[in-house]
Amino acid sequence: MTDPELDAPKTIDLTFDDLGLDERVLKALKKIGYESPSPIQAETIPPLLEGRHVVGLAQTGTGKTAAFALPILSQLDLKQKTPQALVLAPTRELALQVSEAFEKYAAFMNGVHVLPVYGGQGYGVQLSALRRGVHVVVGTPGRIMDHLEKGTLDLSQLRFLVLDEADEMLKMGFAEDVETILADTPDTKHVALFSATMPSQIRRISKKYLEDPVEITVKNKTTTATNITQRYMFVSWPQKIDALTRILEVENFEAMIIFARTKSATEELAEKLRARGFSATAINGDIAQNQRERTINQLKSGKLDILVATDVAARGLDVERISHVVNFDIPTDTESYVHRIGRTGRAGRSGDAISFITPRERYLLKAIEKATRQTLTQMQLPSVEDINTTRLSRFDDAITAALNSDKVEFFREVVNHYVREYDVPEIDVAAALAAVQQGDTPLLLDPAAEKPAKEFKERPQRGDRPDRGGRPERGGHREDRGPRRESPARRSDVPMATYRIEVGKRHKVEPRQIVGALANEGGLGRGDFGKIDIRADHSIVELPVNLPSSSWDSLKGTRISGKLIELSQAEGETAGGRPRFEKRSFDKKPRHKHRD
Numbered sequence: 044m045t046d047p048e049l050d051a052p053k054t055i056d057l058t059f060d061d062l063g064l065d066e067r068v069l070k071a072l073k074k075i076g077y078e079s080p081s082p083i084q085a086e087t088i089p090p091l092l093e094g095r096h097v098v099g100l101a102q103t104g105t106g107k108t109a110a111f112a113l114p115i116l117s118q119l120d121l122k123q124k125t126p127q128a129l130v131l132a133p134t135r136e137l138a139l140q141v142s143e144a145f146e147k148y149a150a151f152m153n154g155v156h157v158l159p160v161y162g163g164q165g166y167g168v169q170l171s172a173l174r175r176g177v178h179v180v181v182g183t184p185g186r187i188m189d190h191l192e193k194g195t196l197d198l199s200q201l202r203f204l205v206l207d208e209a210d211e212m213l214k215m216g217f218a219e220d221v222e223t224i225l226a227d228t229p230d231t232k233h234v235a236l237f238s239a240t241m242p243s244q245i246r247r248i249s250k251k252y253l254e255d256p257v258e259i260t261v262k263n264k265t266t267t268a269t270n271i272t273q274r275y276m277f278v279s280w281p282q283k284i285d286a287l288t289r290i291l292e293v294e295n296f297e298a299m300i301i302f303a304r305t306k307s308a309t310e311e312l313a314e315k316l317r318a319r320g321f322s323a324t325a326i327n328g329d330i331a332q333n334q335r336e337r338t339i340n341q342l343k344s345g346k347l348d349i350l351v352a353t354d355v356a357a358r359g360l361d362v363e364r365i366s367h368v369v370n371f372d373i374p375t376d377t378e379s380y381v382h383r384i385g386r387t388g389r390a391g392r393s394g395d396a397i398s399f400i401t402p403r404e405r406y407l408l409k410a411i412e413k414a415t416r417q418t419l420t421q422m423q424l425p426s427v428e429d430i431n432t433t434r435l436s437r438f439d440d441a442i443t444a445a446l447n448s449d450k451v452e453f454f455r456e457v458v459n460h461y462v463r464e465y466d467v468p469e470i471d472v473a474a475a476l477a478a479v480q481q482g483d484t485p486l487l488l489d490p491a492a493e494k495p496a497k498e499f500k501e502r503p504q505r506g507d508r509p510d511r512g513g514r515p516e517r518g519g520h521r522e523d524r525g526p527r528r529e530s531p532a533r534r535s536d537v538p539m540a541t542y543r544i545e546v547g548k549r550h551k552v553e554p555r556q557i558v559g560a561l562a563n564e565g566g567l568g569r570g571d572f573g574k575i576d577i578r579a580d581h582s583i584v585e586l587p588v589n590l591p592s593s594s595w596d597s598l599k600g601t602r603i604s605g606k607l608i609e610l611s612q613a614e615g616e617t618a619g620g621r622p623r624f625e626k627r628s629f630d631k632k633p634r635h636k637h638r639d
Contacts, residue, residue, distance in 0.1 A: 062088045065117035067151040072113075075147065081106035083261045087235070088114050096256040097235040098249050108144045111205045111235045115179065116145065118202070121154050124176030126196070128203040129228070131184055131221060133211040134563050135161035136328040136355040141207060142181045143332065155179070160196075162186050162564030162597045170195055184212060184220035185564045189600040191227065201228045209238040209245050215559030216552060218244060219605025225252045271388040274422045275398040275408060282424075283371060283399055284312075288319055289425040290397060291349075296367040298342055300360070300386050301351045304372035305569055312371060313351040323349035326356040354379055363389050370398035373407050377414035397422070539573045540588040544608035547580045552603055557584060560608070564601040565594040583613055 059072050059080055080088065084106050087097055091114035101107045115128045132138040142159040149155040158172045160182030169186075173195060180187075180196070190196035204225070206212070212221055225234070225248070234253050238245055249256060278286045287301070301323075303309045309325035316323035324338050324347055335356070341347035343362050352360075354374065368387045374380045380398075388394030398419070400408050412418055445451060458472050546552050554575045561567055561584070573585025598610050 057085050059113075062113075063092050063117075064088065064113055065152075068113055068116050068148055071148050071150045071152075074150065077109075081110075083107055083259060084110045084113070086257075086259045087111065090257040091115070091233065091235060092117065094233055096233060096253040097259065098241075098253065098256045099235070099237040099259045099261070100241060101237060101239070101259075101261040107207070107237050108141055109148065111203075111207075111237070112141070112145050112148050115203050115205075116149050116152060116155070119152075119155065119178050121152070121178065123178070123200060125200045126177050126180045126198060127201065128179045128205070129187070129198060129201055129224075130179070130181040130205040130207055131187065131212065131224065132181060132207045133183065133215055133217065133559075134355075135159075135163060135183060137208065138181045138183055139328075139332070140355070142179075145179055145181070157181065160186050160190065162601070163566035163593065183563055184217040184224065185560065185601055187224060188220050188602060191224070192600070198224075198228050201232050204228055204232050204234050206234070206236045206238075206248075209236050209248075210240045210242060213242065213244055214555060215563065216556030216603040217560075220602055222248065222252075223605065270392070271384055271394040271396055273384065273396045273398075273417065273419045275400050275419045276422050276424065278399050278401065278424070280401055284315055286399065286424055287316075287369065287371060289430060290369065291316075291321055292430045293425045294367060294395070294397075296348075296395070298345075298347075298362065298364045299349050299367040299369060300357060300365055300383075301349060301369045301371050302357070302374070302383050303351060303353065304374075306353060307568060307570060308372065309351045309353055309356075313349075316349060316351070321349055322347055323351055325351045327353045328355050330356065354383065357383070357386060360386055361389060362386075363392065365389065365394070366392070367395045367397065370396070373398050373400055373404050375407060377411050380411050381415065538588040539585040540590075541613040542584050542586050542590075543611050543613045544582050544584060544603070545580070546603045546606050546608055547578050547582050549580055550604045550606055552577060552582065556603055557582060560601055560603045561586075561598065565598045566591075567594060 057080060059069055059077060062080065062085070064072075083099060083101050087099055087107070087110040090097055091111065097111075099107060099110065111130070119127055130138075130141055132141055138159050138161050142157050145157040146155075149157070156172070156175070156177045157179040158169065158177045158181070160169050160180055162183060162185055169190070173190075187196065191198070206221065209221075212218070234256075236245070236249055236253065236256075276286060291299075301312065303312055306327040306329055309327045313323045313325035324341075326335055326338055330338075338347065338350070339360065339362065342350055343364070345364070350357075351371075365387045368384050370380070370383060374383060384394070384396035387396065398408075398411075408419065458469065458476075461467065461472055462469055544557070546557075554577065557575055557577075558569075558572055561572075562569070567586070571587055574583075575585070576583040595610075598608070601608050601610070
């Protein structure tokens, strides 16, 4: 069972057999291990099978993907080669996740073709698939609009349209694209709209494009399992890697997931852990699906013990041997926290969740405790003495295990031979063998070398809340709470240039929409953005000087609030005093070398 749908509460007296789904879909569910539908599945599937429109208020992790995917698959006409279902998702990660879910549920439906469509992927792959015939398209609004404008996506026979995480699409500036797509598809289609919140704009879209919809509300999941021990540690940013290393030394864990906030942070952290002798691998949105599956199988089989992941990459991850979850970067919302720590304590086992809290993040700790109605226990940084005690204990365990192995009889004869031949006490031989086994690395740490840790004092201070500019504490990084006009968090080692986009205040854009659209369609990370200056009819954005060719190509057709951004390097304009660059448009490739 490897899906986030299993995290949702179940409707005990109802089974999937009672919902009227296709037998082939039911067969796939049984293979996966699904038994009872979650509340949103039980309430959504019947009206969608009846041809009703649906509005669902539900968070990620409640089971909504299966709620719309199962009835759509049950009603597909496999003889029709033009798309019958379109799912719009705000990000490429979610589009891929939904596509994978469709394929899993269609495992016993021969000939079903599902195509993810998103920015950053070459058009060739998508065009070839569309020419061969596709039943379900899952895509981001920007790339779907591109295909519609090019005439490469035929939605004339569309029967189902799903808006997944509709409020997120609006936040990212896709409102006009979504409405254009809705208006350009057949009036006879059935629409399902899912959103965590219901702002006025989504309510208006619902009234305009959905006919007499069934409204379903699922309460937020803000409670955590009682079998999970939740602890936290106050650390400054520079302390984090040392604190994590010590925790890995003293905690008796079977397998562990460490959550970091960004893709680049997962790779960097996994590399540092491997350098310290730990078996660690990173997974994030850039990891190919086949590599992700191999990594998860290694985690399940015990060949891998530590996984460093982003929130998106860990969705649907269900591995029973995960005993610990560490929030290396504390999440900025309580739903993500609950979802993260739910990766441990599976199948009735106990679990441990440890969160690192920097001085500026105390308000996040309080928010988590308030939302979950549980008090987290503070823990101290493990000392050298704690580590040495653990190492000696494990050394004892290794000796005990070796004494019970089949090999010990052979080596007993080898040692007896050495004792008789060289007249050396057995205890000295045992000590010498231990020294050979240990090598040059000392078994124990030197207590004299430990620097006293600075105690974090719980008192009101300016660092209680992030300041207006979002500046991090020294040596740290800004919490990822979304872009700000002043300066989104970025990597300080990336040379930046100023770029112009043709949307501004009169288009009612916000910094978060700019970051969301450019990141999603151009394959950019949070650390690739500098200052954003929104002006009357255009905006100036700081992006890397060496913007990859793939990003330039992907951003050609990017829209924000329904308008093409027409990205170019700024001419005579600056954001925050950056150097000026001569204007560059898409008609001419940049002269410098790209980092692809």
